[in-house]
Amino acid sequence: MRKIIFREIGMENYGPYTEPFILECPENSLTLITGPNGVGKTIAMDSMSFTFYGTTSKNERGDDVVNNQVGKNCHTWVKFEDSDGNTYVCDRYHKHSKYKNTARLTRNGEDKPYRVGHREVSAEIDRLICDRKTFTNTLMFGQKVKDFFTDLTDTAQKDIFWKLLDLLKYKHYQATAKTESDKTEKTIQSTLNEIEVAKGIIENLESQIEEENKRADAFEIDRKRMLDTLNESIGDMKTLIKTTEEALEKIPDEDLKPLQEAVFILKGKLENVGQDAANIKKEVEAEGYKKVNELTDTRNQKQKEVSAKYQKQREDIESQEEETRNANATILSEIKEKQKSVELESSGHTATISGNNNQIEKLKSTDLEIGSPCPTCLEAITKKSIENIESIIGKLIQENQGHMQTLESLQKQYDELESEWAREHLDGNDKMSTLAQKKMELKAKEEAELKAIENRLSELKQQIADVANNTLKERIQELEVNAQKMQSDLTKAESVYFEAEKNFKDRQAIQQKLTEYNTKVDGFKDQIKTTEEKEFDESQLKHLKNSKQQKLKEIEDSKAKVSEVEAEIKRLAFWKEAFSKSGIPSMLIDQAVPLMNASMRKYLDLLSNGRYIVTFDTISQTKGGEYRDKFSVNVLDTKTQVNNRKQLSGGQTRLIDIATILTLRDLKAELGEVEFNLFGFDEIFDALDDSNIGYVCGILNSLKENRSLLVISHRHQDELEADNHIQLT
Ligand SMILES: Nc1ncnc2c1ncn2[C@@H]1O[C@H](COP(=O)(O)OP(=O)(O)OP(=O)(O)O)[C@@H](O)[C@H]1O
Numbered sequence: 111m112r113k114i115i116f117r118e119i120g121m122e123n124y125g126p127y128t129e130p131f132i133l134e135c136p137e138n139s140l141t142l143i144t145g146p147n148g149v150g151k152t153i154a155m156d157s158m159s160f161t162f163y164g165t166t167s168k169n170e171r172g173d174d175v176v177n178n179q180v181g182k183n184c185h186t187w188v189k190f191e192d193s194d195g196n197t198y199v200c201d202r203y204h205k206h207s208k209y210k211n212t213a214r215l216t217r218n219g220e221d222k223p224y225r226v227g228h229r230e231v232s233a234e235i236d237r238l239i240c241d242r243k244t245f246t247n248t249l250m251f252g253q254k255v256k257d258f259f260t261d262l263t264d265t266a267q268k269d270i271f272w273k274l275l276d277l278l279k280y281k282h283y284q285a286t287a288k289t290e291s292d293k294t295e296k297t298i299q300s301t302l303n304e305i306e307v308a309k310g311i312i313e314n315l316e317s318q319i320e321e322e323n324k325r326a327d328a329f330e331i332d333r334k335r336m337l338d339t340l341n342e343s344i345g346d347m348k349t350l351i352k353t354t355e356e357a358l359e360k361i362p363d364e365d366l367k368p369l370q371e372a373v374f375i376l377k378g379k380l381e382n383v384g385q386d387a388a389n390i391k392k393e394v395e396a397e398g399y400k401k402v403n404e405l406t407d408t409r410n411q412k413q414k415e416v417s418a419k420y421q422k423q424r425e426d427i428e429s430q431e432e433e434t435r436n437a438n439a440t441i442l443s444e445i446k447e448k449q450k451s452v453e454l455e456s457s458g459h460t461a462t463i464s465g466n467n468n469q470i471e472k473l474k475s476t477d478l479e480i481g482s483p484c485p486t487c488l489e490a491i492t493k494k495s496i497e498n499i500e501s502i503i504g505k506l507i508q509e510n511q512g513h514m515q516t517l518e519s520l521q522k523q524y525d526e527l528e529s530e531w532a533r534e535h536l537d538g539n540d541k542m543s544t545l546a547q548k549k550m551e552l553k554a555k556e557e558a559e560l561k562a563i564e565n566r567l568s569e570l571k572q573q574i575a576d577v578a579n580n581t582l583k584e585r586i587q588e589l590e591v592n593a594q595k596m597q598s599d600l601t602k603a604e605s606v607y608f609e610a611e612k613n614f615k616d617r618q619a620i621q622q623k624l625t626e627y628n629t630k631v632d633g634f635k636d637q638i639k640t641t642e643e644k645e646f647d648e649s650q651l652k653h654l655k656n657s658k659q660q661k662l663k664e665i666e667d668s669k670a671k672v673s674e675v676e677a678e679i680k681r682l683a684f685w686k687e688a689f690s691k692s693g694i695p696s697m698l699i700d701q702a703v704p705l706m707n708a709s710m711r712k713y714l715d716l717l718s719n720g721r722y723i724v725t726f727d728t729i730s731q732t733k734g735g736e737y738r739d740k741f742s743v744n745v746l747d748t749k750t751q752v753n754n755r756k757q758l759s760g761g762q763t764r765l766i767d768i769a770t771i772l773t774l775r776d777l778k779a780e781l782g783e784v785e786f787n788l789f790g791f792d793e794i795f796d797a798l799d800d801s802n803i804g805y806v807c808g809i810l811n812s813l814k815e816n817r818s819l820l821v822i823s824h825r826h827q828d829e830l831e832a833d834n835h836i837q838l839t
């Protein structure tokens with residue numbers, strides 16, 4: 111049996127607790143918790159239910175328990191261990207600044223919780239410890255617990271009873287057995303269907319096998335027909351070969367090579383005729399060119415001689431021209447020199463005249479008054495002076511007249527020189543034009559002689575060309591006659607060759623056909639061989655037969671499977687029955703009821719000295735005599751004979767409740783799977799008289815062995831053997 115050992119119950123910002131408050135659970139001890147009304151005793155014990163299931167014994171949840179003053183960071187926790195040595199911490203947070211509203215379950219001091227969230231944690235607590243109802247009815251005896259066993263309906267009581275004995279799992283086992291059984295039924299059905307399907311497939315396979323056998327027979331018939339046809343074809347082909355060979359013999363078999371060579375040679379010669387003509391032309395032309403070149407050289411020589419002769423004469427005339435030009439130029443320049451000296455002399459006279467005239471003017475313009483200063487000598491003018499001046503003027507005029515006369519004679523000389531220059535110039539020109547005339551005549555003569563030489567050359571060239579043309583014509587004619595003969599030879603040689611070539615091709619074509627016919631004969635022979643060797647493909651037939659065998663085996667296997675599964679169904683039917691209410695659960699209940707009744711009797715004897723009798727029933731008989739699965743608690747006050755729970759007083763009910771919770775706890779310890787080290791009692795003495803309080807104290811004192819008892823009480827503290835006392839203020 112598993113054991114759960116509770117170590118610590120803690121809370122902070124929960125109910126009235128703003129500071130962390132821890133309730134330890136020491137073993138083998140009774141802890142008494144006291145304090146005034148409303149100090150927080152009940153809510154502290156309730157923190158365990160709140161931590162595990164999110165609700166207190168008074169059904170307070172989340173926001174109800176967060177400390178009103180702080181308004182946040184509500185945290186409660188329970189530390190416990192299991193019998194395998196695992197340690198657990200279950201934390202619940204509400205309005206918590208770090209964890210918000212959640213629950214966490216941590217194992218063996220690991221950093222991360224292994225269950226997080228209300229649902230996850232509650233499910234794990236149900237598994238590890240027990241569900242909430244069992245918790246309320248076996249661990250904590252509350253002050254004002256609504257859900258306590260004796261107040262519950264028959265059905266709810268039965269539910270707790272089943273949970274205590276862990277009977278619900280048999281329902282699940284039965285359901286599993288039923289599902290398995292249904293599944294197996296289905297398997298049988300589907301296997302039978304498979305057998306039917308396989309039978310259908312076998313029928314189909316058999317008809318396919320029959321078809322395949324028919325195909326094998328048809329294959330043999332076809333092979334024989336094919337062989338006949340092929341032999342017939344070979345016969346036909348041999349007749350054809352014979353006829354073709356006869357035709358081949360009739361066609362002459364000549365050697366094409368010499369004939370082809372003859373044609374080739376003639377063609378080559380004919381092709382050369384053009385080249386020969388070109389060569390003749392070149393030869394004749396070269397002869398002509400040679401002669402023309404010789405004549406041209408002669409002409410050039412003659413022309414050179416003529417040009418040299420006339421060049422000599424021209425040079426003579428040109429030297430005469432030079433001499434004449436020079437002599438004339440000397441004469442003309444001498445005349446010009448003379449003219450220049452006359453001019454020079456004339457200009458001297460002209461200057462003197464002008465100077466004299468100026469002096470005359472000056473003397474004439476002077477106021478020649480006696481006594482006034484002389485403009486020339488500045489002495490006072492005298493009559494003599496005046497006469498003297500007038501004589502000077504007279505002399506000057508006279509002098510000027512002499513100069514004038516000289517000037518006239520000089521002009522005459524100049525004019526005569528001018529006429530002489532003109533005469534000499536004309537004479538020079540005449541001489542030069544006579545010489546020029548001579549030169550022109552020479553030029554004309556030279557040109558005439560050169561022209562005559564040129565004309566002669568042209569005449570000779572023409573004669574040479576004529577001779578060359580005639581020679582060329584004759585030789586080409588000769589060549590053409592030869593070419594015509596060669597052409598006629600070629601035509602003949604070609605026709606002989608073409609005839610031979612045609613025969614050759616005809617023979618080739620016939621030989622080709624003969625090869626084809628022989629290949630066909632070989633092909634037919636090959637086909638005969640393959641046809642003879644060909645065998646009917648029996649793989650499909652084999653495959654079909656195999657498939658049929660396989661299907662037959664499958665049917666055998668399926669039949670074996672059906673009988674196997676039928677045995678399984680019988681086995682499952684047994685388990686269905688065993689797990690049903692009338693099976694194992696009924697057996698366990700049968701075992702539990704006397705245990706419970708004995709336990710109840712034991713506690714009630716202690717508490718009431720046998721006044722009250724409480725028994726449990728699980729199966730009741732109907733009027734029809736059938737049995738019904740029902741749970742009931744029967745109460746009897748032996749003193750008043752009251753057997754209805756509602757008729758009992760508050761104290762009586764309290765006593766029966768105490769006996770019941772102790773009985774249920776015993777039952778759980780005896781038949782359940784888990785046992786706890788903790789037992790909590792809140793105001794257990796309420797409504798009890800002093801003697802009953804004494805009995806209860808006796809029971810509590812005896813219960814602390816191997817356990818931790820938490821007892822909240824205002825009264826009779828002395829009668830309890832408390833090991834620890836927590837005084838809340
Ligand atoms: N959310 C809350 N914030 C602060 N205080 C609360 C909160 N909820 C309950 N309380 C207070 O906590 C106390 C809870 O009372 P509890 O039932 O534990 O008292 P008790 O010590 O068992 O008293 P009694 O002897 O009367 O049974 C009450 O005084 C109540 O006013």
Ligand SMILES: [Mg+2]
Binds near residue numbers: 151152
């Ligand atoms: Mg209380």
